[in-house]
Amino acid sequence: MxxxxxxxxxQRVRHELKVRDLTVARIESPSPNFVSVTFAGESLRDFVSDSFDDHVKFMIESSSAEPVRRDYTPRSFDRRAGELTLEFALHGQGAASDWARQARVGQKALIGGPRGSMIxxxxxxxxxxxxxxxxxxxxxxxxxxxxxxxxxxxxxxxxxxxxxxxxxxxxxxxxxxxxxxxxxxxxxxxxxxxxxxxxxxxxxxxxxxxxxxxxxxxxxxxxxxxxxxxxxxxxxxxxxxxxxxx
CATH class of the missing domain: 3.40.50.80 (Nucleotide-binding domain of ferredoxin-NADP reductase (FNR) module)
Structure with a gap:
């Protein structure tokens, strides 16, 4: 029983899958090997993240035909401010980690999802x-x-x-x-x-x-x-x- x-x-809920064009608004370093990046953009108006376990696709351009796509947890979402924060662990070498190391305010990125939430x-x-x-x-x-x-x-x-x-x-x-x-x-x-x-x-x-x-x-x-x-x-x-x- x-x-x-x-x-x-x-409970598992589904969300409408959208790709959002966002801009880096703020960058912080909570510890030596982590970078916290806060994104803003009008496309966040209907963003939903119902669970700490949610994942978005973080997408950046690469030298190949397809963009780099990596899963990241929405660390926080402030609906009133229209800001979404992702936290990057800088472990080893990788396209997303490399991007986070050099991230600057004003840079663009694409975020897809979350596709759903496990509440x-x-x-x-x-x-x-x-x-x-x-x-x-x-x-x-x-x-x-x-x-x-x-x-x-x-x-x-x-x-x-x-x-x-x-x-x-x-x-x-x-x-x-x-x-x-x-x-x-x-x-x-x-x-x-x-x-x-x-x-x-x-x-x-x-x-x-x-x-x-x-x-x-x-x-x-x-x-x-x-x-x-x-x-x-x-x-x-x-x-x-x-x-x-x-």
């Missing part, structure tokens, strides 16, 4: 958030949105300890910073599943997400409807994204 209740509670209710007895640097913007957004009575456990792997930051939240949050993917998986393995109904959200590199899927769904016995485990990237592959919760 618990599995059925969880399945009913998570995870906030009234679970507990919440688990796990990921690497690429998942940190979504984790930070979720923590900002959760209410004061929420109980949240957070595990994050970062290459550089200098990127550790305050994660503001009204919720009751315990944050664990991990220094390797193995340490991340081991920390979640050592975590004791709390009583009650909860939801686990994990995102990051393919191999570590596969290991976390084993830990959470097999070893700890979480129902698959109570988890979303997403691959945001894979070693040696670009524009890679898949879900592993099934």
């Amino acid at each position: 618990e599995s059925q209740a969880t399945a009913r509670r998570v 995870v209710p906030m009234d679970y007895d507990w919440h688990l958030l796990v990921g690497d640097a690429t998942a940190l913007p979504a984790i930070a957004r979720r923590l900002e949105e959760l209410p004061a009575n929420a109980q949240v456990e957070v595990f994050v792997y970062l290459d550089d300890p200098a990127d550790q930051r305050e994660l503001p939240s009204a919720a009751q949050v315990h944050v664990h910073w991990c220094g390797s993917t193995d340490a991340l998986v081991d920390a979640v393995r050592d975590w004791a599943v709390p009583a009650g109904e909860g939801f686990a959200w994990c995102a990051g590199e393919a191999a570590s997400m596969a290991a976390l899927r084993q830990v959470l769904l097999q070893d700890k016995g979480l129902p698959k409807e109570a988890a979303r485990i997403a691959v945001y990237w894979k070693q040696g592959a670009s524009d890679f994204h898949e879900r592993l919760e099934g």
Whole structure:
């Protein structure tokens, strides 16, 4: 019955797919290896982002015939100001990371989506958030949105300890910073599943997400409807994204 209740509670909604022509309005650096870029434009008037787990396609011109397309989480959207913020993790070399390193106010970019939203209710007895640097913007957004009575456990792997930051939240949050993917998986393995109904959200590199899927769904016995485990990237592959919760 618990599995059925969880399945009913998570809602998936579809949005009209649009491509929006935006302009860089502001650039900030929340930590040494992250760049936060805020975009503005009239096309944001009907923009919708209902979930911290949403993704937009960030598109920039490239030397090939097709533009570069990468998935990014809307870190925040201010409807009144008409501003959308994306946060770029500057890990390794890549077209989107290279663009973010040299981004300047006034530059143009195209944003597509989100195509849909997976709305995870906030009234679970507990919440688990796990990921690497690429998942940190979504984790930070979720923590900002959760209410004061929420109980949240957070595990994050970062290459550089200098990127550790305050994660503001009204919720009751315990944050664990991990220094390797193995340490991340081991920390979640050592975590004791709390009583009650909860939801686990994990995102990051393919191999570590596969290991976390084993830990959470097999070893700890979480129902698959109570988890979303997403691959945001894979070693040696670009524009890679898949879900592993099934």
